[in-house]
Amino acid sequence: MKIPSQFDAIVVGAGPSGNAAAYVMAKSGLKVLQIERGEYPGSKNVQGAILYANALEEIIPDFRDDAPLERHIIEQRMWMLDETSFVGTHLRSDDYNKPPYNRYTIIRAQFDKWFSSKVREAGALLICETTVNHLILDNDQVVGVQCDREQGDVYAGVVILADGVNSTLARKAGFHNEIQASNVALAVKEILFMPEETIGQRFNIGDEEGVVIEMVGRITDGMVGTGFLYTNRESLTIGVGCMLSDFKKNPNRTSPYVLLEEMKHHPAIAPLIAGGEMKEYCAHLIPEGGFNAIPQVYGNGWMIVGDSGGFVNAAHREGSNLAMTTGRLAAETVIAAKAAGRGYGANELSVYKAALDDSFVMKDLYKYRDMPNILHRNPQFFTTYPDLVANAARTMFTVDGVDKKTKKHEVMASFRRSRSLTGLVGDAYKLWRAFR
Numbered sequence: 211m212k213i214p215s216q217f218d219a220i221v222v223g224a225g226p227s228g229n230a231a232a233y234v235m236a237k238s239g240l241k242v243l244q245i246e247r248g249e250y251p252g253s254k255n256v257q258g259a260i261l262y263a264n265a266l267e268e269i270i271p272d273f274r275d276d277a278p279l280e281r282h283i284i285e286q287r288m289w290m291l292d293e294t295s296f297v298g299t300h301l302r303s304d305d306y307n308k309p310p311y312n313r314y315t316i317i318r319a320q321f322d323k324w325f326s327s328k329v330r331e332a333g334a335l336l337i338c339e340t341t342v343n344h345l346i347l348d349n350d351q352v353v354g355v356q357c358d359r360e361q362g363d364v365y366a367g368v369v370i371l372a373d374g375v376n377s378t379l380a381r382k383a384g385f386h387n388e389i390q391a392s393n394v395a396l397a398v399k400e401i402l403f404m405p406e407e408t409i410g411q412r413f414n415i416g417d418e419e420g421v422v423i424e425m426v427g428r429i430t431d432g433m434v435g436t437g438f439l440y441t442n443r444e445s446l447t448i449g450v451g452c453m454l455s456d457f458k459k460n461p462n463r464t465s466p467y468v469l470l471e472e473m474k475h476h477p478a479i480a481p482l483i484a485g486g487e488m489k490e491y492c493a494h495l496i497p498e499g500g501f502n503a504i505p506q507v508y509g510n511g512w513m514i515v516g517d518s519g520g521f522v523n524a525a526h527r528e529g530s531n532l533a534m535t536t537g538r539l540a541a542e543t544v545i546a547a548k549a550a551g552r553g554y555g556a557n558e559l560s561v562y563k564a565a566l567d568d569s570f571v572m573k574d575l576y577k578y579r580d581m582p583n584i585l586h587r588n589p590q591f592f593t594t595y596p597d598l599v600a601n602a603a604r605t606m607f608t609v610d611g612v613d614k615k616t617k618k619h620e621v622m623a624s625f626r627r628s629r630s631l632t633g634l635v636g637d638a639y640k641l642w643r644a645f646r
């Protein structure tokens with residue numbers, strides 16, 4: 211039996227991927243329904259958050275006119291921390307201080323609300339506080355969704371799953387497997403409010419300028435993971451995330467909350483956040499499986515976009531950038547399929563996968579395809595090396611009457627003691643493979 215569709219497309223979820231998909235389709239005149247389980251778009255969402263301008267620019271070129279942006283980033287710091295020190299690199303460039311800016315800090319609750327207002331202006335219908343429980347199938351063709359409401363069955367030509375990292379819908383429908391602890395990180399973060407002038411002084415930045423600090427080392431208690439500290443206009447975001455599988459086997463049974471608390475007390479971090487008033491605390495999963503963990507992302511009447519498909523590039527963590535790009539490409543596929551009038555079978559929707567393969571999304575995921583495996587199996591990059599590098603720098607920079615040649619030998623010996631010569635060579639090769 212042919213069930214009449216009430217909509218051209220249903221988008222499940224109103225995060226960056228769902229909003230991108232719904233906006234692009236509605237803008238081109240398609241009848242779009244978007245369903246979000248949160249009280250409002252953004253209420254359930256967590257991000258650092260750095261917004262990379264490029265993906266949004268492709269969708270809303272003049273987004274800078276009214277999007278709630280915090281600060282544009284002019285300085286990127288990478289720190290390796292041991293118990294008491296950090297060794298790092300800073301890239302600060304005046305080129306990043308000229309519009310159009312390349313990236314911004316944002317607060318997701320505000321940003322998602324703004325993006326959603328654009329989606330509705332474009333003509334999509336948004337229903338919040340509604341959870342999609344199941345996909346409705348007609349043989350093997352997805353023809354609609356079943357919601358947790360009375361008379362909650364809605365029909366459409368195509369359903370786009372933009373329901374985030376723990377996509378229960380895709381699992382229930384058998385589109386992908388149970389999420390694996392070794393393929394996701396669990397991250398916690400806080401937003402700490404403090405006066406704008408204090409942020410300016412502590413980070414050496416002007417009114418709208420921002421700094422990003424990414425960190426590895428002792429802060430993750432031997433687990434594979436990273437920490438981050440971002441400057442918003444009147445607040446700082448601080449967070450840390452480690453592989454879920456590592457939390458499970460952590461011998462100290464360190465909880466994510468304790469990890470963040472301890473990180474906040476690190477002597478390199480504590481002075482930067484001192485006096486900050488905590489206003490928000492949240493925890494969320496991040497897909498970390500990379501290229502090899504991407505499932506089938508299209509089929510008869512369905513496509514998967516954003517975190518739901520695991521589209522996060524472990525090397526750069528620009529999840530929202532990939533989310534918006536995948537949402538846009540899925541939407542363009544629907545628009546083309548509707549114009550062709552041949553329905554929304556897997557054959558028509560395979561154009562989405564071809565577009566993904568042709569874009570930076572799959573190219574970057576492929577480039578770093580070995581990274582998740584290599585980093586997850588070699589925790590020394592997150593533990594031993596930050597210690598060794600910090601110790602080496604301290605030894606070389608401390609003036610204490612010991613000659614530099616002796617210090618150099620001491621440093622080399624400390625590396626050999628910890629990792630052996632073959633270990634060091636092997637690690638260099640692994641690192642090359644991870645980033646090649």
Ligand SMILES: Cc1cc2nc3c(=O)[nH]c(=O)nc-3n(C[C@H](O)[C@H](O)[C@H](O)COP(=O)(O)OP(=O)(O)OC[C@H]3O[C@@H](n4cnc5c(N)ncnc54)[C@H](O)[C@@H]3O)c2cc1C
Nearest residue numbers: 223225226227247257258260342373374516517528529530
């Ligand atoms: C701590 C942290 C820091 C991060 N930092 C950055 C960063 O700085 N930069 C960056 O680019 N990325 C970052 N990311 C990644 C980024 O947040 C994600 O990649 C991005 O949010 C993915 O967008 P999405 O739309 O696919 O999923 P989500 O943003 O998770 O949105 C999914 C939406 O679907 C809704 N939903 C789920 N199930 C249902 C259902 N059954 N029915 C109805 N609605 C449903 C949810 O409520 C949610 O609104 C970070 C992630 C975390 C956790």
